[in-house]
Amino acid sequence: MKKRRFQSDVTSDNILIDMYTKCGDLPASREVVGRMMCRDSVSWKSMINCYIQYVNYDEALKLASSMKVVLKVDSITCVMLLSVSTRLVDKDPGKEIHCDVIKLGFDSDLIVNNSMADMYAKCGPLNYSVKIFESMKTHDRVTWNKIIAACVQSGDFTFGLRMINQMRSEGVMPDVATVLGILPMCSFFTSKRQGKEIHGCLVEEGLACFDQMQKDYNLEPRIEHYSCVVDLLSRSQLIYKAERFIKSMPLKQMQVYGALYLVHADQVATQVAERVAEHAFELKPNDTGYYVLASNINASLGKWEQVRTIRKSIKARGLKKDPGCSWIEIKRRLYVFGTGDKFFEQFEEVNKLLGIVSGLMAKEGYVADLRYVLHDVEEDEKRDMLCGHSERLAMAFGLLNTEPGTPLQIMKNLRVCGIVTL
Structure with missing residues (x-):
């Protein structure tokens, strides 16, 4: 187009933005937008969608704010921005879009209302979603x-x-x-x-x-439905029934095995989990998650020799375990914590607060469940390790840096740990 000196117009530029976005070239998309003399609603929405695709949600919201200055936002854009808001810990941007929806008269639009209910479901209390639901005519x-x-x-x-x-x-x-x-x-x-x-x-x-x-x-x-049934049976201690259900399935998928494998509350469940582990290792020998689960089951039973063997196997295969972490957003800034993390802002204050809270919990009769510490160490050290779990670090940091009564929303990349309660 450049060589032939085609005169660019809004339509061709919009197609270029879409093409570069889908081909994974964000800088090229931004370059096209930067040189456009005129932009229509499609141009703006294409670029917003580009930022969404590349998980740059803050830029998507900033671009939307700029768009509102020059163009009237339509219902489709509102749905896009509500979708962005569901991916944020902070619910304030979603509330701002909700205000725009009311001002622009889209609060009777079924699709927009569905998006708002979804947004509040993922980053707000249930009563917000219920209010949206009850206000809808259809x-x-x-x-x-x-x-x-x-x-x-x-x-x-x-x-x-x-x-x-x-x-x-x-x-x-x-x-x-x-x-x-x-x-x-x-x-x-x-x-x-x-x-x-x-x-x-x-x-x-x-x-x-x-x-x-x-x-x-x-x-x-779908595979998710089978996993839910296995989880239901497992949590009801119907372990053998869950195992038979897996064998009767027309699909043999790893995540269904994982749903059963996560339950190891007693010796019976452990025996089943060990059999499931054999299938898991056969079907997906390079999935670190199943080695970690096998290690955790043996650790909960005090079988430290087997734990060491499994961990050696992970290293020998060159596999790496995703470290567990928790994060909290305060005033549009994200704070990430790893288990046992000591290198973050206000570490001393957080550690002191956790000590105070742990002491108050002990006075109320709380006894730490040391089964959650899957390391061969002394009991005093296990209690210290529980206090440093990433969820607790994030929670204590949130308590220190927010006003009393502020709801704390903590996210985690792995399954939520049972010791999270403070």
């Missing part, structure tokens, strides 16, 4: 799936099951996403009896939902 299947997902995200499974029953009563047929919301609720159901919370699994309800998926709704289960 609900489609996506709306119901979003509110059910919000219940799962917040842990309010009682309300989630009520929403599912209401959805059915209104004649809305579930889809694969709906079932994927129902099954975790059955695994983590909580009810109140005589003023106390009772935790348990709704095994029969979960299995019935899985059967209905095929028989009544004519839906083909």
